Amino acid sequence: MTDHGETTRKGGEIRNFGTQTYKVVGTRPIRHDGTDKVTGRAVYGGDIRLPGMLYGQILRSPHAHARIQRIDTSRAEALPGVHAVVTAADLPDTTGGRIDLGEGHADTKYMRDNILAGDKVLYRGHAVAGVAAVSLHVAEEALALIDVDYELLEPVIDVETAMKDSAPLLHEGLTTTELNEDTGRKSNIAMHIRHEMGDVQQAFAGAAHVAEAEIRTATVHQGYIEPQNGTASWSEDGQLTIWTSTQGSFTAQKQLATILDIPVSKVRVIPQEIGGGFGGKIPVYVEPVAALLSRKTAHPVKIIMTRADVFESTGPTPGSYVRVKMATDASGKLVASEAHIALEAGAFPGAEIGAAAMCVFSCYDIPHAVVDGYDVVVNKPKSAPYRAPGATQVTWPVEKVMDDLARQLGKDPVAFRLDNAAAEGTRRVDGIVYPRIGGRECLEVARDSDHYQSELSGPYRGRGMAIGYWFNIGLKSAVTASVNADGTVHLVEGSTDIGGTRTSVAMQFAETLGLDAADIYPSVGDTSAIGYTDVTGGSRVTYATGWAAYEAAEDVKRQMIERAAILWESSADQVEYSDGVFKTRDGSKSADFKQLAQKLEDTGGPVVGRATVHPDTGVGGSFAVNIVDVEVDPDTGKVDILRFTVIQDAGKAIHPSYVEGQMQGGSVQGIGWALNEEYAYTEEGRMANSTFLDYRMPTSLDLPMIETIIVEVPNPGHPYGVRGVGEASIAPPPAAVAAAVENATGTQLNVLPLRPDRIINAMEDSIPAAAG
Amino acid sequence: MRDFEYTAPSTLREAVKLLSEKGEAARVLAGGTDLIVQLRARRFQPERVVDVKNIPEVNELSVSPRKGLRIGAAVPCHRIYADEGVKEQFAGLTDASMIIGGIQIQGRASLGGNLCNASPSADSIPALIAYGAEAEVIGPDGKRKIAVEDFCTGPGSNALKPGEMLVAIRMPLPKNNSGGHYLRFIPRNEMDIAVVGAGAFVELGGRSKTRVFKSARIALAAVAPTPLLVAEAGASLEGQPVTEETIAAAAAIAQEAARPISDMRGPAEYRRHLVGVLTKRALIGAVKRANGEFVPNAVQSNGHPVYQLS
Structure with a gap:
């Protein structure tokens, strides 16, 4: 097995516009959570099993728009194995204001109505009732026994x-x-x-x-x-514990407290590993229903x-x-x-x-x-x-x-x-006036790139380019760091990890202390284990939580210097720390971080560093540029992506492989959005393609290797110059792909997705009428 | 999903008995790639599932000069496209069996199941029809044969009576100078359901420079309630020279015969357009194979075959 540390993984091109070179920042160590992900040992919300746990199912509206005239749950409640049924009547009906979710906000009444429909169902799939039973299958059968009268609208x-x-x-x-x-x-x-x-x-x-x-x-x-999944355990003393897949444990806590009208201190959210979020796992859906069912049954309840x-x-x-x-x-x-x-x-x-x-x-x-x-x-x-x-x-x-x-x-x-x-x-x-930004540099790099300089020839082939932007957000983060006796550090942060951020945060901590990334053991704390931390969204985690890690490392450094001073009967101002070594200014005494860590017990006990940050200004926005070559089958309208390059400003790429992964991931989602993805609706307003078979996301066979060029225009508002990179890359692909298809076919297109039938229609429309 | 009785007979006789006892409330399980999904979606709530994979006759795959090709009803796709005899003589079937689902699905899914499931968009059925295949069926009243083009009676329904099951699919060995090809249109390169599919089988006569069609069969997927044999399109080619024009004329007949609907996979008008494109391509591919040329299928070309008469 490979140890954590430097790897030789080949990365894409990086173009530097004034960033520094560091020891850890900018390298590509193996991710801390990688082994468990590869072996299947990582625990996701679906893996949760608790003693006495019941299984929940949710009855959903078959109609897009209807008034609920009556809900009769008696037949379902009478089914053997069913423990409880809940409806909107089980939700509190206090009137409330709005709550801020970091990326997005919500009105309390609307939030509750979306968890369990009140007087109306407003979309096909709108939750109407929840059932808890001894097995998933009994719960599912019970759903069929809930009678709902709808007045169709x-x-x-x-x-x-x-x-x-x-x-x-x-x-x-x-x-x-x-x-x-x-x-x-x-x-x-x-x-x-x-x-x-x-x-x-x-x-x-x-x-x-x-x-x-x-x-x-x-x-x-x-x-x-x-x-989405959620397991709730509501204890008899009023403490609600939630295991869930979420982009923000505190954001989920805040929503649950608001929806259920209980204090935040009564809600503990334990975030599990996440199988993808992209913004969709900021709101809660099944968790409040599981909570209501748990309170009613006095059992833990799980819903997937x-x-x-x-x-x-x-x-x-x-x-x-x-x-x-x-x-x-x-x-x-x-x-x-x-x-x-x-x-x-x-x-x-x-x-x-x-x-x-x-x-x-x-x-x-x-x-x-x-x-x-x-x-x-x-x-x-x-x-x-x-x-x-x-x-x-x-x-x-x-x-x-x-x-x-x-x-x-x-x-x-x-x-x-x-x-x-x-x-x-x-x-x-x-109204915003830009600080230093990298849009111009991204365009210059695109212009000079091998891709843009290359010739593209052949019938029905075309090239397009586009630029897009995302502003990124700062918000609040907390980090604590405990120095272990062997000189490693356990780092706890509150940002749930959807993009490798445990590692990118730990790397900034390691850099600040002159340690190796492998010496840091990062984990995501639940809402009772770490200070308030905002949602994982707005490309903020590597930026803001990384900054908190930098501050926490500085805190550790200060405390360790004090300990060295105690040990050497000197004073803190006579001790300095560089390249992982503590030294007295006169050079008479020295110890590296590990050696000093062994002496903590003798010098006053544990060292715990901590920091909270709330950067409001200085959040660097990020630009992404795409260059795309396509070929269109003129008979069928099918589009093939021949070559795709994404150029994005990362400020400073902490872990270039993860930055490239974000750039490629956003590009692929953007290509799907451009070409085939859409909710297909029937006239009655029902989604007709709610499967991965018919909701056509691109597969690996539909894509070339997405080429990346990281542009580094340092963000003056961050200790390492970081700009969030999670989002900008999804903005330009539809524009660039559409431009390439228009170029290949000589058509004008104006509806997404660029379905083959639309391209065929556009090509037929653009053929000049035959003379005579 | 409701609970049900699972049975796994080892003889055809036993299987027929188990099926007959329950009538409509029994379902046959081969690879299960359709049935299990349908059970979970509550499309069927059978009392008994009869797993036929222990029955020798439904697991046999054989090619012989006298009896032609016989594919047991439970033979999974991966055995079909790996079989040298099938590859050599029935390339059009290889085309179809390589694109049903992904690799994992092909390890279980059978052409028999694909046929019994009777989806209008089933990839193997137009290929089977083009090769003139017959379904061998057994039931309480003994064995009978049904032409594959008559097997499907509507979306998801087939000609099997309660108590009957499919044993095998058989088709004659193609003559010299013949070839078959199946292709479908999907907006992606894999893991999708045909927007339109077209299968063609041709037998050529004449000299190499002046080829004529001796016979042709053309069948379509996803443009009617059942997979569709367009006999008149094939008939239009008989005795005609192999040219772009005769092929285009046959494709136009196929377009006329198609009765597509609009749904989330494609609008009706576009499907009709695709029938023309795919019928031409299927015929050109079949002609090239009849001439001994290599024509890659969708997997071999990753969706980029070239369709031009040489």
Whole structure:
């Protein structure tokens, strides 16, 4: 077996724009949790077995939109082996405000209604009742014995229909909040926001070149492998313990406390290993139902979703309708832009419209701009964050318009973008003024790359490129570090690990103390074992929790220096620490970290370092550029990706392999979104493809090796220059793939996914009518 | 899933008895790649499952000059596409059996099961129809034969009566100068269900420069309630020279015969378009094989075969 430490794994190219070289940071050690993942020893939520545990199942609505007239659970309760049935009547009905989930927020009433439907079901798959029984099969049989009378209502399944005055309303009480003021107008439009800068009308009037695009994108799912799961044990003294797969144990704790109306201190969330999240595992779904069932039965209760449940009942990303118009002066400088963005929130308000509005024009320096954003409810599952939520939907329309303007100007698409790239000091339409950013460097690296410089020839082949952005978030993190007698360190952090962050956090700790990554044993603490830590989202963990690890290491260093001073009967200011060795300034005494660690018992007992951080400013955003070559079968419309390169600014890549993994993962999800993924709906509003067979995510046979180039433009707002890298890579792929397909076929496309039938139709439409 | 009685008889007679006793409430299990999924989805709630894999006759795979090819109903795909005789003589069946599910599925899934499951989009059925295959069936009233094109009666339903089971699928050995090909369209390169599938078998006559069709059979998947034999498209080629034009004419007849629906796998109009494309490609592939040329299938070409008459 290989020990932790340096490996020779070959990585992609890294282009450095001023970052430092370090001992641990920037290397590629084996991940701390790798062996257990490979051998199957790692424990996931589905593995939980507790004494006396019951199995829960959830009855879900077969209808997209209906009023619940009556629920009769008596026949189910009478079935032998059934311990309890719960419905919305078992939820508290306190009125509450909103809670912040880090990436996204939620209204208490809507949160409860999404856990178990109140008076209405608002999407097919909406939970109606929960059953706990001695086995999964008995619980499943009991579901069939729950009688629900529905009054069917007309479903609304797309954003454009939902916005019409004539559309059936999902929520009687929902009124539009217009530019922060409640209009009192009943509507499916929950919110209208606007950002405005300069004089847009006048700028368009004086422009030399103008281009527009109108784009529709389908509802798509994160597609994580592991379904949502939750096991609840509600003890007689009122303590609720939850084992679950979550992107934030404290975020889950906060939601559970709010939904169940109990203090956060009464909820302990023990996060398990996660089989993928991508934003979808921020909200809770089955956990509160398991908790209610546990309280009612006095047994632990476990619930696991099926794949169909995951598709139909957890949050996909919004379908969208977006219009963008942009203009340049005669020299090719952008002068004006406007965007209309409407996102499908799903059954309850809360699409990431704010993020979409922040991202839409984020790549460019545009003096006059206006953005209107609409958060609209439709009869689909409540949308959840999905990797750079809102960014992908708005990147294609902007990039399509940019390509159109470049054509009008006769300029190379990359050169045209470079002429207009946002840089330090650029003011975005939402008011943010950029610190040092790496968008320009990413475009330059793309321009000079082997891929972009290569020739592409052959019939029905085409190339596209695009750039996208994600702003990243900071928020709060806590880390504690206990020095062991053998000189290793146990590091506990609160960020659940969905991308190798235990290792990337431990590496920053090791770097700061001059230790090896293998000397650090990182683990994710539950809500009773570590200080409050925000959600794993917004690409924040390597940045913020890594920063906390840096501070905790500095704390350990200070304490160890004090111990050395005690040992050497010196004073702390006479001891220095470098390259893993403590020394008196006069050089008479020295000890390395391990030697000193052995002496802790004699110098005052254990050393525990700790730190909490809450970086608000200085969170570095990240840009990603794609270059894509495709070939289209002109007879069938099938698209093959021949070559795909992703270039992304990582600030400083702590573990380059994980950065490349994020870049490749985001690219693949973006390719799926571009080509074939979509929720297919029947006229009645039922999802017709809630299986991995018919929800067509790309397989390994559909993709070339995704080539990566890491760009390092250090983030001045982080000790090691880190920028979060988890999300930006999903923003540009649909734009780049669509541009390549348009280039290959001579067509114009404006609906995602770029299904083969749509490409065939576009090719038939674009054939010039025969003469005569 | 409800509990059920599991039985595993070792003779056909015993199996027929177990099936007859329960009638509609009994289901046959071979590889289980359809049945187990359907049980879990509660599409069937049988009282008895009859596992036929212990019965010798349904596990036999043989190719002989006199009797042709006989595929026991439970023979899994991987045995079919690994068989030298099948590879050499029935390349169109290899095409189909290599793309049913993934590698793990092919270790269990049988062509017999694919046929009995009677999905309109089943990949093996158009290939079997093109080769003129027959289903050998046994039941309380003894044995009978059913042409494969008559076996499926609707989506998920077949011509088997209560108590009957499929024993084997058999087809004659192809004559010289003949070839078969099956292909499907999926938007991905693997692990998908046919949006449209097309199988063709041709027997050629004439000299190498002036080939003519002596006979042709064309069958389609996923464009009708059952896999569809388009006899008139095959008939249109008889005695005709092998040209782009005659092939295109046959493809146009196949398009006319198709009765596709729109669903999540593709709109009807697009499916009809694909029938034309795939029928041409299936015929060209079959012609090339009849001429002794190598035509890669979807797995061998990773979805990128070239379809041009040489």
